[in-house]
Amino acid sequence: MENSPEYLYHYTNIETLALILANHTFRLTSLDQMDDLQEKEAFDLKNAGQFCYVSSWTDDETENIPMWKMYSSLNAGVRIKLKANPFKEFENTPSSISEVTRQTVTDNSNGSYLKSIIPIADMLKNGFIAPGALGNNILHKVEYTSDSSKLYPKLLNQDGDKFSIALGNLGKHKNIHWEFQHEWRYILLLMPLNLNQAVDKSVKEFQATSTKILFGQAKQAFPFYDLTLDEHAYAQMEITLSPKISAGNRLIVNSLIEKYNPSAVLHESSLLGLI
Numbered sequence: 001m002e003n004s005p006e007y008l009y010h011y012t013n014i015e016t017l018a019l020i021l022a023n024h025t026f027r028l029t030s031l032d033q034m035d036d037l038q039e040k041e042a043f044d045l046k047n048a049g050q051f052c053y054v055s056s057w058t059d060d061e062t063e064n065i066p067m068w069k070m071y072s073s074l075n076a077g078v079r080i081k082l083k084a085n086p087f088k089e090f091e092n093t094p095s096s097i098s099e100v101t102r103q104t105v106t107d108n109s110n111g112s113y114l115k116s117i118i119p120i121a122d123m124l125k126n127g128f129i130a131p132g133a134l135g136n137n138i139l140h141k142v143e144y145t146s147d148s149s150k151l152y153p154k155l156l157n158q159d160g161d162k163f164s165i166a167l168g169n170l171g172k173h174k175n176i177h178w179e180f181q182h183e184w185r186y187i188l189l190l191m192p193l194n195l196n197q198a199v200d201k202s203v204k205e206f207q208a209t210s211t212k213i214l215f216g217q218a219k220q221a222f223p224f225y226d227l228t229l230d231e232h233a234y235a236q237m238e239i240t241l242s243p244k245i246s247a248g249n250r251l252i253v254n255s256l257i258e259k260y261n262p263s264a265v266l267h268e269s270s271l272l273g274l275i
Contacts, residue, residue: 074242081240087136088227151173
């Protein structure tokens, strides 16, 4: 994949902006809740898209009127600019894991701990795993295509009585009709799997969960997940007001920035007075 851009842009409404600023988080939502109904589908497995969580951005720094109208509002919206891969990395210390597992975890790290954008303790506590979270590069450029084999990817690989499921093929392709979005997206697979138990039980649960996914019977752990923003990236946030922002909504945005992120830079829309 080509190198990711330095900055990305996200169109949203003022209510969502308030939650982002107050909580220092950004939400990834399951594919089964996307506006493109093709996204949750696969060639061979039903309901698999529910385990793929995404946050959609664009690399187009030029304001886009259809994007304002579809994902924000001309008079009550904003466009957020953040550096790419802006998520906080947590240190997974033995003490944080021991607190959840209630078992002693030996510290052989010499002070250098595995980092992840979702704490391992949170996965253990809430009964899910997110392998892609063990790092801070979950960003993918969306490929627009009319190739049905990419739009409806084949996920099941079978060898005799053994099978594997390539959920990593989800969320990376969209129909060419959406090409105007110039989309990049953060993609995480969140699987409902409780590893906070004996090894033999974890193995059996993994096998059972895989079988449920195979037959379309597995259920997602939750419909969305909020990733914490890195404080440096958060402080460097830039916010553009929508082209026809009302006086009241302008006051709301200014108040939110003053209260939660005074270092953020506020811009007028380049379309102000033109539409």
